[in-house]
Amino acid sequence: MVQSGQWSVQGRTRMIRGGQTIRFDTLNYRVDDGVALIELNRPARLNAVNSVMSRELPEAWRLFDRDPAAIVAIVTGAGGKAFCTGADLADLPEMITDEAGAPSIASIRWTPHQNHVWKPVICAVNGMVLGGGLHFVAECDIILASDEATFADPHVSVGLVAALEPIALARRMPMGAVLRLALAGNGEKMSAQDAHRLGMVDEICAGEELIERARRLADRIRRNSPSAMAATKKAIWSAKERGLHDASTDGWDAIVAHNQGHDFAEGIKAFGERRPPRWAAYAGTDEPS
Template sequence: MNYESIKLTIDGKIAIVTINRPESLNALNAQVLNDLEKVFDYLDSEKTANCVIVTGSGEKSFVAGADIKEFPSFTQEQATELSKRGHFIFNKIENLSKPVIAAVNGFALGGGLELAMSCHIRYASENAKLGLPEVTLGLIPGYGGTQRLPKLVGKGIANEMIFSAKMITAEKAKSIGLVNEVFPLEELLPKTKELAEQIIKNSPQGIAKAIKAVNASDSENGMETEINSFGDLFAQDDFKEGVSAFIEKRKPIFN
């Protein structure tokens, strides 16, 4: 499939989604949001890829935020709808049944950091700068940032980042749990692919249920989701193959 602002490549069982607006530091505009929705709808039903990597084109920026040039003409109602749309698309990413890893290669600001936070895992390059600068524009994060950041780093640190609008380094982001690992820029994508290769060796059915259970961990039915998911997997082919392989002392082959 072709997308105006995104490049999609599928290498074996790994899909790579690259935001491709380098002239604008890969800023999120209406076209990028539309393409993100389309590409993740496609990946949801695509049968080959079992893991997804999201990154930005070039060496300077993952996604440098929303495209502010679109904002001045918006009415209050249009701004509300824009926020709803961002939530809808980023929730789609967060709830994809396949693991999504953000390879943060440079600036991840505003909507760019919100995109990274909607992914299940975040790796960053040493030159990455992360932040939520919305209050400098008289706004707040509108694509889930006020909700996801406290869950990842705690309310106090989230408040500090949002209220101060300061950018933090990749190493600082790792120290507070916002990113999992930090690598030199040239190693970022290879290291992210290494993680994806490790993930795709495991049961897709088990991982899909794990994503659902982890995403429910801050809801009232989190424990019930885990219990039901655990039980459901006993009826699945992956469980039967995994247990048989363990007993037979061989590596499992998951379809």
Template sequence: MEFKNLLLEVSESVATLTVNRPQSLNALNSELLNELECAFYQLELDPEVKVVVLTGAGEKAFVAGADIKEMATMTPLGAHQFALKGQRVLLALEKMKKPVIAAVNGYALGGGLELALACDFLYASENAKIGFPEVTLGIMPGFGGTQNLARLIGPKRAKELIFSGKMIPAQKAEAWGVVNELFPAQELLAKTLETARGIAAQGLIGVGYAKDAITHGLDMAKEDGFRYEAALFGVLFGTADQREGMAAFVEKRKANFTGN
């Protein structure tokens, strides 16, 4: 499928998906959300893609939020449907079996931060800034931000960021645990792709099951999470990747995983 607002490149089993509306700082509108949803399903089904990197076009923004011009004229029902659409798209991203890394190359605000939080983890440029400015517009986050941020950094810090509408620098976001690692802007994408290629070389069934265990285990009681982990662990011993990985270790050679 061809996209109007996205760029997609696949190399060495890694897909780089770039939000490409630099004239509006990559703001999310309904058309772009529809394209993202299609892209996530397409990447999930593409056997050539093992890891996804998500970033924004230009030097200023990852995604600077939802498109305020579109939202300004929404009715209450329209706004509710827009929020549900955004949540559906971001849940599709969260539920992808393949790892997704956000390369936050500038402003990640509002819906843009929600998009980044839906990824498995985040790298950011040293000049990046994050925040939820919705309260300055008389509204609140609507694409899952209140839920995902509180689960990630705790309710008190989440409330501080959301209630104030402030932007915080990448260094503070890293200290709070929102961002995994910072890089100079000119190195961000290369470093992110380096990590992505390293993950792509692993047994991707195991990686996918580990993602499943972490994601769903957070919503379970701890002992239930342990049982779920053990069940997935056992299933992996019926795969060709498990046999290849352990044989390679014993034979002191590099494993050749096939995803089977």
């Protein structure tokens, strides 16, 4: 389905855009007025990530990143009962191996951060989140949750190491809260209210209002300079991995570089002329994954 001003890719729907054929079997994807909606669409399996979804998620993030018409994304789950319950143990995601034949961390590329996407992404948690589903909560930019959402990490209860998700969550939350979630396994279920208190979730709203609230936030975000937002997001996330001096130096370099571009001059000119700015299109940075 292709219409003026919007387009969509949904399960078992083929679409050709710019000479490229896209097909998603486990995701719903559409862009409307600058906002991309990426919906995990395996409700019968509680939106668990299987081998197909694990391959399709990087494709969806690449599609979003390279589309100049897509300025901000919302990622959520279909069905309402679960946002994402991690890897599907009945159909595990395929592992990419390194030169020595060992499984590589590059096998897990489910989130915008893991795919080096610097456009803004809102995560709308509309149900339970288990295990690997915490990747999205830890690595999207702004986290909204329904008041009935719950969070748990059952890895250790089934003999698996809980490492990647807690490590990422520790950049948002107090260490003790992360360790409690990771070590208690099935014995610990965190409510949306506790997740908000501890910094995992940025805002709670009624379930029936969740997507509309995310859309209103996305609508505010999409009006800003796409290139300025990308540079801002990259500077902030990168600072989590570097010392203050190096992060500040890199941030200053990003400011100087952006000030040589179109949107810097256009923003100042539009402000002086009291009119909406006409931002340049932005289609990602083609960083290696």
